[in-house]
Amino acid sequence: MDKAVEKAYGKVIWVFSFFILLLFVWFSLVSTSTVSLMEKVFFTDISGIPYLIALVISLGISLIPPVNESIVSFGKKLDENKKLFGILYFSLILLILLVSVLWVCLTDFDSWADSADIQKAALGLINGDYTAYLVTGYIGRWQNQIGLALIEAPVIALFGERSPMVFQLINALCIPVIITSLSRFTSSKLHKLLVLLTGLFWLPLILSASHIYGNVPGLMLSLLSFVYLYECFEKEKLSCGILSAFLIAFACLVKQNYIIFLIAYFLICTVRSVKKKKAVYIAIALSAAVMSILFTKAATGITEHITGFKIEGGVSKWSYIAMGMQEGERAPGWFNEYNTDSYDSAGCNTSFQTENARAEIGKSILSFTEHPSYMISFYTKKLASQWNDPTFQTIWYLRGHGSKLPAPIDYMVSIYGSYKVIPYFKFFEVVIYLSAFLFICFERNIDEKTLLLLTTFIGGVLFHILWEAKAQYALFYFILLIPVGVNGIGAFRKYAGGLIADKNAKTEKEKKSADETETAEEKKTSEEKKTSDKTETAEEKKTAGMLRADIIVCFVLFILFLGVLYYLHIPGSLREGTVPYYQYIAENSIQN
Numbered sequence: 122m123d124k125a126v127e128k129a130y131g132k133v134i135w136v137f138s139f140f141i142l143l144l145f146v147w148f149s150l151v152s153t154s155t156v157s158l159m160e161k162v163f164f165t166d167i168s169g170i171p172y173l174i175a176l177v178i179s180l181g182i183s184l185i186p187p188v189n190e191s192i193v194s195f196g197k198k199l200d201e202n203k204k205l206f207g208i209l210y211f212s213l214i215l216l217i218l219l220v221s222v223l224w225v226c227l228t229d230f231d232s233w234a235d236s237a238d239i240q241k242a243a244l245g246l247i248n249g250d251y252t253a254y255l256v257t258g259y260i261g262r263w264q265n266q267i268g269l270a271l272i273e274a275p276v277i278a279l280f281g282e283r284s285p286m287v288f289q290l291i292n293a294l295c296i297p298v299i300i301t302s303l304s305r306f307t308s309s310k311l312h313k314l315l316v317l318l319t320g321l322f323w324l325p326l327i328l329s330a331s332h333i334y335g336n337v338p339g340l341m342l343s344l345l346s347f348v349y350l351y352e353c354f355e356k357e358k359l360s361c362g363i364l365s366a367f368l369i370a371f372a373c374l375v376k377q378n379y380i381i382f383l384i385a386y387f388l389i390c391t392v393r394s395v396k397k398k399k400a401v402y403i404a405i406a407l408s409a410a411v412m413s414i415l416f417t418k419a420a421t422g423i424t425e426h427i428t429g430f431k432i433e434g435g436v437s438k439w440s441y442i443a444m445g446m447q448e449g450e451r452a453p454g455w456f457n458e459y460n461t462d463s464y465d466s467a468g469c470n471t472s473f474q475t476e477n478a479r480a481e482i483g484k485s486i487l488s489f490t491e492h493p494s495y496m497i498s499f500y501t502k503k504l505a506s507q508w509n510d511p512t513f514q515t516i517w518y519l520r521g522h523g524s525k526l527p528a529p530i531d532y533m534v535s536i537y538g539s540y541k542v543i544p545y546f547k548f549f550e551v552v553i554y555l556s557a558f559l560f561i562c563f564e565r566n567i568d569e570k571t572l573l574l575l576t577t578f579i580g581g582v583l584f585h586i587l588w589e590a591k592a593q594y595a596l597f598y599f600i601l602l603i604p605v606g607v608n609g610i611g612a613f614r615k616y617a618g619g620l621i622a623d624k625n626a627k628t629e630k631e632k633k634s635a636d637e638t639e640t641a642e643e644k645k646t647s648e649e650k651k652t653s654d655k656t657e658t659a660e661e662k663k664t665a666g667m668l669r670a671d672i673i674v675c676f677v678l679f680i681l682f683l684g685v686l687y688y689l690h691i692p693g694s695l696r697e698g699t700v701p702y703y704q705y706i707a708e709n710s711i712q713n
Contacts (some may be wrong), residue, residue, distance in 0.1 A: 122394065122643050122697075125233070126392060126395045126396070127392055127395070127396045130266055130388075130485045130572070131567055131572060134410075134567070134572055134575050134576055134579065135561060135567065137575075137579045138189040138561050138575050138578075138579065139561050139562075139675070139678060140563060140581060140678075140682065141557075141578075141582055142554060142557055143270070143558060143679065143682055144504070144682075145508050145509070145554050146551075146554045146694075147382050147510060147686070148504070148505045148509040148544050148554055148695070149169040149509055149547075149550050149551045149554050150168065150170050150173060150507070150513075150551070151168065151169075151178050151695065152165065152166060152167070152168070152374060152509065152695060153165050153166075153167035153168075153169070153509060153510070153511065153543065153547060154505055154507075154509040154510040154545070154592065155167075155510065155539075156510060156512075156514055156517040156592065157517075157536075158520050158536070160327065160451050160517065161450060161451055161452075161454075162451055162452035162455070162502075162510075162592075163468035163507045164502070164505065164506075164509075164695060164699040164701055165699065165701070167543065169541070169543070169547060169550070169551040172547065172551035173549075173551060173553060173555065175674075176555055176556075177550070178550055179274075180251065180610070180613065180614070180617075183614060184614065184617055184618060189614075189618060192311075192393045193313065194310060194612075196283075196310070196311040197356065199310040199314070200309075200310055201662050204388075206310050206314075206421050208628060210294040210310075210313065210314065210317065213314065213318065213321060214297050214300075214301055214317065215297075216296040216321055216564055217296060217300055217320055217321050217327075218293070218294070219297045220327055221292075221293035221294075221327050221330050222293045222294075223295065224291065224293070224327055224328065224330060224331070225286070225290055225292070225293045225330050227526075227527055227530060227698050228289075228331050228519070228526055228527075228530060229286060230285065230289060230331040230333075231285065231520070232285050233265075234278050235266075235334060236332065236333040236334050238259045239252070239259075239266050239269055239273065239332070239333075240273060240277060240285070240336075241253060241259070241269050241542050242254070242258075242259055242260045242266070242270045242271045242283070242348075243271070243273040243274040243277050243608065244277050245274075246274045246424070246427055246428070247269070247274055247277060247278045248273070251428040251429070251430060252371060252430045253270075254432065254634060255430065256434060256435075256469040259430070259471055260424075260432075261430075261434075261435060261469075262435055262436050262464060263435065263463070264421075264432060264434075264436075265532045267420050267421055267424055267432065268353040268374035268375060268377075268416070268417065268420040269335045269376065269415075270372075270424075271336075271420050271423060271424060272375065273288070276288065276571075285333060287329055288333040288561065289331055289333060291338065292329070292330035292331075292333070292337040292338065293330045294341070295337045295338050295341040296320075296326055296327060296330060296337065296341075297320075298341050298344075298345065299320075299326065299341050299344055299384070300316065300321075300326075300566040301338055301339070302319055302344035302345055302347070303316050303320070303339070303344065303600070303603055303604050304316040304317055305348050305351075305602075306347075306570045306571065306574060306604040306605075307604050307607055307608055309414065309611065310397075312607045312608060312611055315607045315610075316341050316601040316603055316604050316607050316666040318634045319549070319553075319603050319607070320603070322514070323511060323549045323553075323603070323690065324545075324546065325405035325511075325513045325515045325546065325596055326600060327597070328512075328515035328516070328519070329413040329513075329515050329593075329596065331518070331519060332515075332518055334376070335375045335376035335456075336376055336378075336593075336596075336597055337593075337709075338372075338375055339372045339373075339375040339376035339378070339379045339597075340372075340379075340597050340600070341353070342368045342369070342371055342372035342375065342379075343368070343369055343372040343379050343382040344387065345368050345411075346365045346366075346368035346369035346372065346382075346390030347365075347382075347386070347570075347573055348360070348365075349361045349364050349365035350362065350365040350389075350390070350405075350573075351569070351570055352365075353365060353402075353405065354393060354498050356403075359401065362401070362402075362405040363408070364407070365409070366403065366405050366408045366409035366412060367381060367409075367412060369383050369409050369413070370383075370409050370412035370413040370415075370416055370554065371412075371416060371529055373413040373416070373417070374413070374416040374417060374420060376595075378594070380413070381578050381581055381584055381598075382684065383410065383413060384578075384580055385529075385573060385576040385577040386406060386409060386573070386578050387409070387410065387693070388576055389569065389572060389576060390402045390403055390406035390415055391403055391406065392569075392572075393569065397682045421658075432472075434469070434470070434471035435471060436460050436461070436464045436471075436474070437460075437464070437471050437474040437475040439474075439475045439478035439479055439482070440459060440460035440463055440464065440474055440478040441460055441588050441589045442473075442587050442588060443459060443460075443463075443479075443481040444457060444460050444589050445477040445585075445586075445587055445588050445590060446481075446482060446485035446489075447459060447485065447502075448499075449583070451505065452502060453499045453500075453502045453503045453506070453590075454499070454500075454503040454589065454590040455503075455506065455589065455590050455591060456589055456591070459481075459643060460589075461473070463477055463478060463481075486637065495606075497525065497691060500586065501691050501695050502591050502695065503586070504582075504586070505621075505695055506590060506592065507585055507590050507591065507592050507594065507595045508582070508592075508595050508599070509550075510595075511543060511546035511547045511549065511550035512539070512592075513592050513593055513595060513596035513599065514591065514593040515593070515596070515597075516533070516539050517658055518593065519534040520534050535672050544583050549592065553599070553602050553603060553606045554602070554606075555606075556560055556605075556606030556607070556609040556610050557602040557605045557606040557609055558609070559606075559609035559610060559612065560605050560608050560609025560612055561609070561675075562611040562612045562675040563609065563612040563615075563616045564608065564609070570607065571604075571605055574601045574604065574605055575601075575605065577598065577601055578599075578601045578602060580598075581594075581595070581597075581598030582598070582695050608669055633678040
């Protein structure tokens with residue numbers, strides 16, 4: 122029963138991963154989502170097909186015997202030579218750190234939008250200006266930011282006007298820790314280096330160091346929590362489990378979106394408890410949830426003590442769901458000011474706003490059920506607008522900075538300049554989605570570590586189907602696919618290499634059978650070869666056969682997926698909003 126629960130859970134995650142990744146691969150191949158200066162989403166005609174072709178050619182070249190032997194040989198060398206691996210590993214970490222710090226120093230970004238409002242609220246805690254904490258103030262409305270404002274306050278008190286740079290440097294320090302943590306989700310040393318290389322050259326995470334919003338530190342804390350959780354699993358060290366629970370709870374205080382990571386954490390701990398018949402793992406998960414609640418209550422209590430205001434109410438979470446089901450100027454399901462307007466119209470009364478939001482949700486559901494084609498079009502565009510922007514709004518965010526940027530960076534973030542660099546971002550988007558999909562197709566057994574990453578990724582996708590949409594929110598779930606994709610390429614190469622080896626062996630055997638002048642010595646060698654072949658374990662044959670069956674199942678599901686895609690007119694839904702890239706440039710040049 123215990124193993125059945127783990128197997129059933131793995132199958133559920135596999136099914137969700139297969140169809141979500143297949144949909145996102147299709148999105149990435151047919152179009153590209155791009156955000157204008159005014160944060161309006163355009164679906165442009167930049168195709169990912171050239172990158173698909175490049176990946177196929179690259180994988181094919183990697184399977185050519187001399188190239189394959191070199192790759193395998195280098196992998197073995199890394200496994201045997203710890204010093205070489207250590208030098209390469211820490212050199213890449215240092216490079217990621219240097220690039221991140223250099224980016225922050227070159228941009229010297231000015232905070233704006235929410236990040237500026239949070240810093241202003243934190244400054245108010247220091248100088249006694251508590252207007253942000255009134256029911257009509259920023260924190261009074263967005264109470265999910267209480268923890269971050271409280272954490273930022275001491276830094277602002279210490280560094281004053283230079284605190285934005287300090288926050289960005291903290292982000293820059295977090296980035297190599299994030300990439301290093303992701304590399305721990307692969308077993309091969311070669312794969313660990315590939316994760317680090319991807320982290321170095323995939324720019325959205327490094328660019329996000331300029332965004333002072335709790336996302337980067339929260340991601341670092343969450344991934345460190347995942348790493349220590351598996352230290353606890355593998356070494357059965359309770360201290361690692363307690364530290365893991367603390368880190369994930371603190372991540373939720375920094376940024377409440379990481380509750381999605383906490384839910385995935387809880388699910389994996391539950392499965393582990395059932396599998397090992399040990400209640401300690403579920404106890405760790407419960408302690409993480411309890412600590413998260415206590416941290417939030419403590420932050421609220423401290424803030425109430427400092428300001429003298431009762432912190433309660435705020436913008437209803439139901440209004441985010443209602444807004445996520447509405448049209449807007451930006452894109453379907455994106456911010457359209459409904460949550461703020463409905464809060465004000467309800468007299469800043471959360472209960473009234475909740476009632477109104479639930480009524481709006483009911484209206485949206487009725488509209489969707491009465492017009493299924495509209496629902497399909499709405500959610501096709503909502504999903505594509507979030508998960509098919511290869512920059513994840515990191516370039517868009519820099520456009521609103523108001524700072525004096527170095528000329529090359531200023532050009533890169535401009536409308537014309539971004540056109541030149543988007544293909545670079547697009548390459549990584551297509552390759553990561555495709556390679557993660559290869560993992561789902563070619564890896565027979567999904568280990569617990571990868572299950573945790575995929576559970577979190579699926580949770581992020583499902584959450585933002587319901588919630589307010591933004592491409593920048595998707596960044597911190599997309600990054601979880603990097604180690605999955607690296608492992609996926611490894612799984613594909615292993616499978617394809619096995620097929621080639623089998624074919625070569627069969628060809629050699631046929632040649633020998635056809636040779637009537639085979640000598641006694643050759644016959645003896647042939648018999649020895651046959652005996653050796655028979656020593657292959659029944660388990661290995663069974664695994665190989667089951668994997669081949671899985672590949673057939675994947676192919677059948679792929680065909681069915683395409684049929685459903687066209688039956689529901691999803692391609693038409695996305696195509697009707699797609700514009701040539703030159704039109705996007707023309708419209709944004711007018712806005713600028």
